[in-house]
Each structure stands twice: as C-alpha cells, then as structure tokens.
Amino acid sequence: MGVMRFHVYPRELVQDWPEASRAFISGFDGRIYPTRVDFDDAVMTCRRPHSDSGKLHVAWPVEGFGRPVLSTASLPEREEPYLLPLELARGKIVEIRDQSAGWAMLRMEIPPAFEVKQKQAFRRFSQASAAQETPEVAARLASEALAFACEAAELLAGAYVEQRLTNQRQLANHPPALVGCDLGFGVPSAQHHHLLRRTFDSAVVPIEWRHIEPTEGEYVWDVCDRLIASCIQDRIIVRGGPFIRLTQNGMPPWLDQWSHDFLNLQSFVCDFVETAISRYMGRIRIWEVSAYGNTGDGSNLSEEQRLALVARTLETAIRTDADSQFFIRIDRPWGEYQAAGQHRLSPFQFVDALVRSNLGLSGVNLEIAVGYLPNGSGFRDALSFSRLIDVWSQLGIQIHVTLAFPSCNQADTLADPHVRVDRPQWKAPWSPQAQADWLNEFLPLLIAKPAVTGVYWGHFQDGVTHDYPHSGLIAADGTVKPAFDVIRLHHAVHRFDDDTDLEMPSLSP
Numbered sequence: 328m329g330v331m332r333f334h335v336y337p338r339e340l341v342q343d344w345p346e347a348s349r350a351f352i353s354g355f356d357g358r359i360y361p362t363r364v365d366f367d368d369a370v371m372t373c374r375r376p377h378s379d380s381g382k383l384h385v386a387w388p389v390e391g392f393g394r395p396v397l398s399t400a401s402l403p404e405r406e407e408p409y410l411l412p413l414e415l416a417r418g419k420i421v422e423i424r425d426q427s428a429g430w431a432m433l434r435m436e437i438p439p440a441f442e443v444k445q446k447q448a449f450r451r452f453s454q455a456s457a458a459q460e461t462p463e464v465a466a467r468l469a470s471e472a473l474a475f476a477c478e479a480a481e482l483l484a485g486a487y488v489e490q491r492l493t494n495q496r497q498l499a500n501h502p503p504a505l506v507g508c509d510l511g512f513g514v515p516s517a518q519h520h521h522l523l524r525r526t527f528d529s530a531v532v533p534i535e536w537r538h539i540e541p542t543e544g545e546y547v548w549d550v551c552d553r554l555i556a557s558c559i560q561d562r563i564i565v566r567g568g569p570f571i572r573l574t575q576n577g578m579p580p581w582l583d584q585w586s587h588d589f590l591n592l593q594s595f596v597c598d599f600v601e602t603a604i605s606r607y608m609g610r611i612r613i614w615e616v617s618a619y620g621n622t623g624d625g626s627n628l629s630e631e632q633r634l635a636l637v638a639r640t641l642e643t644a645i646r647t648d649a650d651s652q653f654f655i656r657i658d659r660p661w662g663e664y665q666a667a668g669q670h671r672l673s674p675f676q677f678v679d680a681l682v683r684s685n686l687g688l689s690g691v692n693l694e695i696a697v698g699y700l701p702n703g704s705g706f707r708d709a710l711s712f713s714r715l716i717d718v719w720s721q722l723g724i725q726i727h728v729t730l731a732f733p734s735c736n737q738a739d740t741l742a743d744p745h746v747r748v749d750r751p752q753w754k755a756p757w758s759p760q761a762q763a764d765w766l767n768e769f770l771p772l773l774i775a776k777p778a779v780t781g782v783y784w785g786h787f788q789d790g791v792t793h794d795y796p797h798s799g800l801i802a803a804d805g806t807v808k809p810a811f812d813v814i815r816l817h818h819a820v821h822r823f824d825d826d827t828d829l830e831m832p833s834l835s836p
C-alpha cells in the first residue's frame with residue numbers, strides 16, 4: 328500500500344475543511360487511485376493501493392478565489408511529510424507554465440499581464456521553498472504564490488477565450504455551438520416561453536422512461552408532445568432524452584421486479600427506446616440515449632452490466648433511426664468518484680469502450696454540476712475546464728456540456744431529495760448573482776472550444792421537478808434570475824446578432 332503525508336498549514340484549517348475527506352491521488356496517466364484520507368493532528372495521510380508517484384487533488388482556500396480543487400505536481404513517496412500549501416503552489420505554477428507553452432506553440436498571443444503574475448507566483452514560491460525550516464512562513468509565502476498563480480491562470484484563460492472567439496468570427500458566420508436548456512417535465516408560461524425563444528437555439532425535452540411510462544403499459548406523452556411542437560414552431564432544435572438514467576429511481580418503479588433478470592431488462596429498455604424514437608422520428612434529430620452509466624449511483628447493476636445496457640440501447644437507437652445523432656451523458660467527468668474504489672473504468676474509458684465498439688456514438692454529454700453533494704463536481708478554474716475538454720476531444724466525437732450551479736442553499740422541495748447544496752466554493756456565497764458570475768466566466772470558454780458543439784443549462788425553471796436544488800434560470804416564484812441575461816447576452820454576441828439593446832456582462836466585484 329502506498330502512503331503520502333502532507334503537513335497542513337495553517338493548522339486551524341483542519342477543523343474547517345470538510346473537502347479534505349474527498350481528496351484523492353492520481354497517477355501520471357491521470358488514473359485516479361482509490362484513496363483513504365486520515366488526519367493525525369495537522370498531518371494529512373493519503374493511503375492508496377499503489378506506491379507510484381502521484382498527484383494529490385483537493386479543494387483548498389485561495390484568497391480571492393474561494394476553494395478551488397487544486398493539485399500538486401507528481402510527487403514520489405517519502406518518509407517526511409510534504410508541506411501541502413507549498414506543493415499545491417508548485418502544482419499550479421507547473422500547470423500554468425505548461426498550458427501557456429502549449430498555447431504559445433499554437434501561435435496564441437500570451438498577454439504580458441500573465442507573464443507578470445506567473446513571475447510573481449514563482450518568486451513567492453522560491454521564497455517559500457527556501458523557508459521550509461519555518462513552516463508557518465513557508466505556508467504564508469506559498470499561499471501568496473497560489474493567489475498569484477490563480478490570477479495568472481484567469482488571465483491566460485481569458486486571453487484564450489478572446490482570441491478563439493475572434494478567430495471563429497473571422498472564419499465562419501455561424502454560431503460556434505448550440506446554446507440550450509433542459510425544459511423539465513413541465514410547460515413554461517407564455518411569458519417564460521417568450522424568453523426561451525429569444526435566448527436559446529436548442530432545448531432539451533426530457534423524454535424519459537420514468538416519466539412517460541410510470542405505470543406499465545400506460546404512456547403519458549402529452550407534455551412532451553406540447554414541448555416538442557412549441558420548439559419546432561419556434562425553430563428551436565430539440566434534443567430528446569435521456570431515455571434511461573442508470574441511477575436510483577432512474578427508471579420506472581414497476582421495472583424493479585425485473586432488476587435481477589438482466590436479459591429481460593434489456594428487452595424492456597430497448598422496446599421503449601424504439602417506441603420513443605419512432606414516435607418523434609423526423610422531428611427530433613439529436614437524442615440522448617442514456618445518462619450516468621459511468622457512475623450508476625444507486626443502481627443495482629454492475630459496471631459491466633451498465634456498459635452492456637448502454638451499448639445495447641445505443642445499438643437499438645441507431646437501428647431505429649440511422650439519420651439522427653446519438654449521445655450519452657457522463658456525470659462527474661473528472662472522475663473523482665473513482666476515489667471510493669467502486670469503479671474499474673474511468674469516465675473516459677467508459678465512453679472510449681463504446682467508441683471502439685463502432686456502434687455509431689455521435690457524441691458525449693459531460694454534466695458538470697458545481698456545488699452539489701453527493702454527485703456533483705468540486706469548483707475548478709477555467710484552465711481546468713479547458714484541459715478537461717481537451718482530454719475528451721481526443722475521442723474524436725462531439726461534446727455537449729450540461730451545467731448546473733446553485734443560486735442559494737435553502738430547502739428545495741421539487742429537487743431530488745438525495746442531492747444537497749454543498750458549502751460555498753465559488754468566490755462569493757451562493758446567490759443568484761454568484762450563479763450569474765460563474766456562468767459569465769465559463770460559458771464563453773465552452774463556446775470557444777472547437778470540440779464543444781452544444782452547451783446546455785441543467786434545467787429551465789425551479790417550479791417543476793428537477794435534479795439540482797435552485798439551479799434553474801427561473802425561480803420557483805417565476806422571478807427571472809441574472810444568469811438568464813448572461814446566457815442571452817453571450818449567445819447573442821457569439822452568434823453575431825445585431826442587438827443594440829445588449830451589453831456584455833461583467834463580473835461583479
């Protein structure tokens with residue numbers, strides 16, 4: 328068994344650091360090891376099955392940046408504990424230098440302000456390294472280095488987005504990606520439908536088996552029929568599905584009696600997939616066949632069975648309508664759930680197995696739900712988002728991204744009862760404005776990535792049943808949240824609309 332130890336400074340942080348229990352170690356190839364975290368006073372001990380060099384990933388407070396998930400450089404095991412803030416600063420400096428060098432090779436213009444900040448970060452890091460005999464001083468200097476490095480990362484990502492979008496505007500007169508929203512299982516009011524039509528060019532209609540056939544043999548199509556007809560009338564591109572969710576309560580309850588008969592279960596699922604696609608053939612050209620097959624939280628199926636079921640449903644869908652595009656949804660795409668040791672395949676490997684099967688998978692939908700437990704993702708900066716998309720683009724298929732972010736942490740009776748809002752990780756406490764500011768930073772980045780062909784918000788309104796608490800663009804009382812305007816403004820600019828009433832949003836102080 329491999330063991331890595333880290334001194335935590337300041338020591339008081341240990342008493343208010345719940346994210347530490349979710350830390351994990353990855354290998355040089357990105358593989359995440361099952362990781363167990365323990366504390367002995369201010370020494371953090373990480374145990375894993377292998378003793379190779381590895382990177383520690385953990386959420387850490389950075390002045391002015393909240394508690395982003397950071398990583399160390401690749402470290403060998405040693406008897407003496409590492410100083411954690413120093414190693415996190417080293418890891419961040421390595422990351423920004425590596426990324427800037429890569430983008431410079433692609434002829435991106437690196438902003439002078441970035442060079443200033445990264446030099447300041449390295450200077451503080453050098454001072455911290457020289458002061459390790461006085462851990463308190465070294466930790467303070469390392470924290471300053473981290474803040475400078477995070478500022479540099481923000482500047483670098485901003486320059487990338489600006490230059491990529493400028494290039495897109497010069498080369499093609501069409502939107503770089505679809506921008507859409509999940510409508511949920513409810514029909515928007517006339518007022519909200521008007522906003523929907525003005526803002527999005529795509530919408531997700533949840534043609535989900537659990538909603539369509541809650542009782543065996545009795546289908547409820549009316550809500551989906553109305554939503555699809557409305558979208559087609561407004562020339563909004565519809566993405567249907569996911570047909571099944573491989574999670575607890577992700578399929579009709581009457582199917583529980585067949586949960587231990589996998590062959591019959593596959594037949595039932597494929598029958599519904601064929602029925603749904605046949606009903607809307609010609610009206611829906613983009614389908615999401617399944618969701619959460621990589622994690623399967625709460626599902627009674629093994630990882631092998633989930634992969635087989637996803638492959639079988641995908642094969643059925645393509646056989647039914649070979650002219651449409653078919654996606655699968657992957658949650659927690661950084662793969663942090665692997666730290667629990669219950670999964671053999673990484674999320675990338677799960678999709679790669681389907682791509683290599685030559686079934687005709689068109690793309691993958693990466694769900695990034697920031698600020699939620701137990702099945703959300705920790706907050707990461709724009710460079711981490713960019714690197715994630717770059718990794719997934721190696722599959723050579725389309726990428727859709729579905730986003731969720733809470734606007735408050737109060738009780739939400741219409742949300743999934745198994746999901747709760749985590750403590751604040753963003754630069755400000757959870758609020759509608761914080762939701763808008765976060766989206767204002769990450770939406771342009773995703774639109775700028777060439778491999779991303781669609782960016783979707785997780786759900787439209789909090790007034791209908793949904794997965795993630797308070798993540799809608801419309802509050803339960805019908806109030807339009809600031810994030811709605813952020814999407815409308817960015818989308819209008821990046822699809823080259825001439826709307827003189829629009830002004831680009833800026834991050835709130």
